[in-house]
Amino acid sequence: MPPGQEPPDIDPAALARAEAAVAGLSERYLSWAAADLVRLEDCLAPMLSRPEEWSERLGPLFAIVHDMKGQGATFDYPLVSELGRRLCRLLESSPDPTAKDRERVAGLAAAMGRVIRERLAGDGGEEGRRLLADCL
Secondary structure (H helix, E strand, O other), X not given: OOOOOOOOOOOHHHHHHHHHHHXXXXXXXXXXXXXXXXXXXXXXXXXXXXXXXXXXXXXXXXHHXXXXXXXXXXXXXXXXXXXHHHHHHHHHHOOOOOHHHHHHHHHHHHHHHHHHHOOOOOOXXXXXXXXXXXXX
């Protein structure tokens, strides 16, 4: 929208329907996220045990993490989005990762898993802050 232009009027009934639709999808988010997490872990495990396969699996892993990152904040799981953002940046900067890079990738993936499995919605409270601090 150009600067100085007023936003268009939004029909309150349409907005309420959209919010209800998102709320309905939110109930299913954790099952989607859990399925994505299984895909992430299945993709990452051979990369960690056989680093020579890193480059061939990097694209699929990045796509999974990127999708998870995009969905997290939409469904009140901003920790998934933040950890996913960090993991995406690390994957982008590590086409030939060191052992330390691989360890950090594994840590970020594990932290995303904890958020989903422990249902750490919103900021995750103290546990969420601890996870973010541990994954710097």
